[in-house]
Amino acid sequence: LRRHGSRTSDPSKNRLALPPGPKPLPFIGNILDIDSKRPWLTYSSWRKIYGPIVYCQLLGQNVIVINSSKVARQLLDQRSSCYSSRPSSCVDKLFGIDFTTALLPYGPEWRIHRRMFHQALRSEAVGSYQGLYQSRVIRLLQNLLDTPDDFENHLQLYVISITMGLTYGYEMASLDAPLVKSLAEFVSLLNDGLPPERNAMLTAFPFLVNIPAWFPGAAFKRDALRSQELSLKSMDDPFEYVRKNMAAGSSARSMVSDLLNQLDGKKDHAREEKAIKECAASAYIAGFDTSAATLSAFLMVMILYPDTQRRAQDEIDSLLTENSFPDFGHRSSLPYVEAVLRETMRWHSVTPLALPHTTSCDDVFEGYFIPKGTMIMPNVWEMHNEESEYHQPHLFKPERHLNADGTLADDPLASRVAFGFGRRHCPGKWVADAVLWIGMVSILSLFRVERRKDGMEREIEVEANFTAGLIRRPLPYSCSIVCRSALREQVARSGGEG
Numbered sequence: 001l002r003r004h005g006s007r008t009s010d011p012s013k014n015r016l017a018l019p020p021g022p023k024p025l026p027f028i029g030n031i032l033d034i035d036s037k038r039p040w041l042t043y044s045s046w047r048k049i050y051g052p053i054v055y056c057q058l059l060g061q062n063v064i065v066i067n068s069s070k071v072a073r074q075l076l077d078q079r080s081s082c083y084s085s086r087p088s089s090c091v092d093k094l095f096g097i098d099f100t101t102a103l104l105p106y107g108p109e110w111r112i113h114r115r116m117f118h119q120a121l122r123s124e125a126v127g128s129y130q131g132l133y134q135s136r137v138i139r140l141l142q143n144l145l146d147t148p149d150d151f152e153n154h155l156q157l158y159v160i161s162i163t164m165g166l167t168y169g170y171e172m173a174s175l176d177a178p179l180v181k182s183l184a185e186f187v188s189l190l191n192d193g194l195p196p197e198r199n200a201m202l203t204a205f206p207f208l209v210n211i212p213a214w215f216p217g218a219a220f221k222r223d224a225l226r227s228q229e230l231s232l233k234s235m236d237d238p239f240e241y242v243r244k245n246m247a248a249g250s251s252a253r254s255m256v257s258d259l260l261n262q263l264d265g266k267k268d269h270a271r272e273e274k275a276i277k278e279c280a281a282s283a284y285i286a287g288f289d290t291s292a293a294t295l296s297a298f299l300m301v302m303i304l305y306p307d308t309q310r311r312a313q314d315e316i317d318s319l320l321t322e323n324s325f326p327d328f329g330h331r332s333s334l335p336y337v338e339a340v341l342r343e344t345m346r347w348h349s350v351t352p353l354a355l356p357h358t359t360s361c362d363d364v365f366e367g368y369f370i371p372k373g374t375m376i377m378p379n380v381w382e383m384h385n386e387e388s389e390y391h392q393p394h395l396f397k398p399e400r401h402l403n404a405d406g407t408l409a410d411d412p413l414a415s416r417v418a419f420g421f422g423r424r425h426c427p428g429k430w431v432a433d434a435v436l437w438i439g440m441v442s443i444l445s446l447f448r449v450e451r452r453k454d455g456m457e458r459e460i461e462v463e464a465n466f467t468a469g470l471i472r473r474p475l476p477y478s479c480s481i482v483c484r485s486a487l488r489e490q491v492a493r494s495g496g497e498g
């Protein structure tokens with residue numbers, strides 16, 4: 001057992017051991033032990049040796065990996081007052097992204113953000129945007145009918161147009177829409193400036209960003225400067241758009257307009273206004289890639305598991321006449337489709353390590369000492385693949401979310417590890433859940449998703465390969481999206497009215 005080297009004011013804690021873990025090398029710690037592209041696999045393998053809570057050291061940083069949902073709940077949920085901060089990083093500031101909710105330390109600014117997210121995106125508030133989701137999903141279907149091979153772009157447009165509608169009341173017909181341009185450039189610059197491999201490194205060792213020499217010089221710095229400019233523009237332009245429309249009395253309802261309307265009478269106007277801008281841009285940054293990547297994984301899995309696809313389509317077809325599409329009112333009558341959504345999120349694990357938390361006090365757990373300032377890495381991938389919970393976890397089996405009588409197993413959204421933990425749990429999960437559900441059920445209603453054929457009529461294999469990094473996106477794959485109902489096509493083309 002290793003003793004910790006940190007000082008604590010409580011002498012009794014100095015006698016306690018740190019949680020078990022691999023032996024670190026001097027200075028670099030356990031860096032060389034970790035698969036930098038898929039660090040979650042290394043962390044999972046440690047579970048077999050050291051148990052559900054593993055201590056490692058990465059360049060002098062204390063890191064604790066949590067490999068079990070039970071322990072994650074005990075620490076991140078039940079002791080959330082100590083486990084809710086974030087590691088600080090100079091890259092965040094360098095790229096102008098330190099304002100985003102996801103990166104703010106636990107403190108007053110972050111609290112204002114969370115209050116705003118709660119006001120605007122809590123489950124009841126999100127329900128009132130159902131008309132928006134439904135109109136955008138019809139556009140998604142039309143686009144897939146017209147140019148099915150561009151499915152990745154169509155999925156992105158679907159998700160972005162909902163995010164922009166919901167946050168700013170902004171209507172957009174293409175990814176080139178003026179207000180989206182700087183936001184899109186901003187996000188893509190973050191992806192280029194922090195490409196998957198580097199992102200994967202940061203996922204495994206987020207403190208590496210504090211070592212400037214790690215970055216390859218001028219190009220990186222130019223990217224960072226441009227990113228700072230775009231960060232300001234991405235916050236200001238759409239915000240001013242809402243304010244102008246509100247002044248003209250023509251603003252569509254949105255998160256920003258709702259929050260601005262509730263500002264009257266608040267003491268610290270300037271601070272609140274700044275927070276509204278930051279929250280809206282944070283929603284875009286945090287919500288876009290995660291939801292679009294999940295929908296792309298859904299299409300991939302429908303190709304890989306045609307029987308599952310057929311069963312979901314049978315469920316839809318037995319509930320609805322052929323000239324109509326399911327809406328949110330049908331959701332509870334489609335348990336198998338619901339199970340497909342849950343299984344997609346489990347099987348794919350779009351954010352395999354969620355986001356790291358940091359402790360803001362010393363703690364003791366099951367006799368082990370957890371020092372203040374420890375980075376806590378929840379290994380969501382392992383939690384989604386726990387053999388004791390999920391038999392043959394590598395297989396896509398929606399049935400595992402159903403009871404023997406075909407009803408859905410009890411698994412409320414609030415308790416899903418895919419959306420994180422404790423006070424930092426994803427505030428966009430109600431939006432994400434609605435956007436994913438209506439997207440999936442509408443695609444299944446109108447299309448058959450299958451392997452593409454080459455010039456010789458041979459099926460092109462699809463392999464389940466994903467990018468490295470914070471967000472796991474399917475690598476490009478080919479797919480054939482075929483209309484399976486002429487009647488529903490007519491309905492979709494005429495704007496969704498049967």
Ligand code: HEM
Binds near residue numbers: 355356424426427428
């Ligand atoms: C499939 C879709 C999504 C998934 C899987 C997802 C997952 C996550 C996870 C794992 C976290 C970190 C939680 C933690 O630290 O414990 C997070 C944070 C966050 N998410 Fe999501 N998310 C999704 C969509 C969205 C959407 C649509 C929005 C906004 C509309 C959003 C806004 C945020 C924000 C602002 C945070 C930071 C919260 C904080 O640090 O306090 N997310 N999300």
